[in-house]
Amino acid sequence: MKFKGVIFDLDGVICFTDQYHYRAWKQMADGIGVYFDEEINNRLRGVSRMASLDIILERSAKQYSAAEKEALAEQKNDIYRELLLQMSPKDLSAEVKSTLEELRNRGVRLAIGSSSKNTKIILKQIGLEDFFDAVSDGTNITHSKPHPEVFLKAADMLHLQPSECMVVEDALAGIDAAVAGGFGSAGIGEAATHDQVTFPIQKVSDILTL
Ligand code: BG6
Numbered sequence: 466m467k468f469k470g471v472i473f474d475l476d477g478v479i480c481f482t483d484q485y486h487y488r489a490w491k492q493m494a495d496g497i498g499v500y501f502d503e504e505i506n507n508r509l510r511g512v513s514r515m516a517s518l519d520i521i522l523e524r525s526a527k528q529y530s531a532a533e534k535e536a537l538a539e540q541k542n543d544i545y546r547e548l549l550l551q552m553s554p555k556d557l558s559a560e561v562k563s564t565l566e567e568l569r570n571r572g573v574r575l576a577i578g579s580s581s582k583n584t585k586i587i588l589k590q591i592g593l594e595d596f597f598d599a600v601s602d603g604t605n606i607t608h609s610k611p612h613p614e615v616f617l618k619a620a621d622m623l624h625l626q627p628s629e630c631m632v633v634e635d636a637l638a639g640i641d642a643a644v645a646g647g648f649g650s651a652g653i654g655e656a657a658t659h660d661q662v663t664f665p666i667q668k669v670s671d672i673l674t675l
């Protein structure tokens with residue numbers, strides 16, 4: 466590992482909250498009679514809550530005011546938070562856990578770089594509350610991915626330059642953010658197909674071989 470730091474996206478890399486996001490958005494969309502499916506849900510990966518709502522409302526004939534949108538986003542988040550309570554340390558795979566431990570043993574500094582404002586709750590649910598050297602998330606940024614802010618703040622918290630860090634992402638918007646910030650990147654799933662990803666990987670443990 467030639468990088469001094471690794472910055473992990475949370476949703477879709479460390480754990481799998483996609484289904485919970487999907488179920489919560491689906492319930493909200495059904496409530497206002499707006500069509501929503503798994504394909505639209507894929508476009509929400511890495512995208513902030515309000516930007517996700519805007520994507521869902523593309524299918525709506527009605528124009529929603531800012532206050533109405535806030536209420537819809539809150540409704541979704543309440544459902545989502547309830548679902549997150551079902552998560553436990555069992556939702557952290559043995560593969561991800563051992564990869565994190567091995568990187569720590571090698572002296573690599575480890576951070577989270579996630580757009581989610583629920584990051585700290587999720588880390589607590591899966592037993593990683595105090596594990597990372599830095600947590601940069603939706604609560605300390607003004608621009609969401611593809612803007613690099615969340616990763617730049619993470620690198621800063623690790624006292625490292627972007628060029629010394631690798632970002633691990635599952636979202637195309639996350640790789641865009643890594644490229645824009647001058648970070649190396651490892652892309653899993655859809656992110657492995659990004660034409661500017663540094664290392665396409667198939668599973669998180671592959672980063673140990675880089
Ligand atoms: C990202 C997810 O990690 O966080 C997105 O990939 C989600 O799907 C975003 O919209 C914001 O999450 P939250 O928890 O702040 O609503």
Ligand code: MG
Nearest residue numbers: 474476477635
């Ligand atoms: Mg993700």
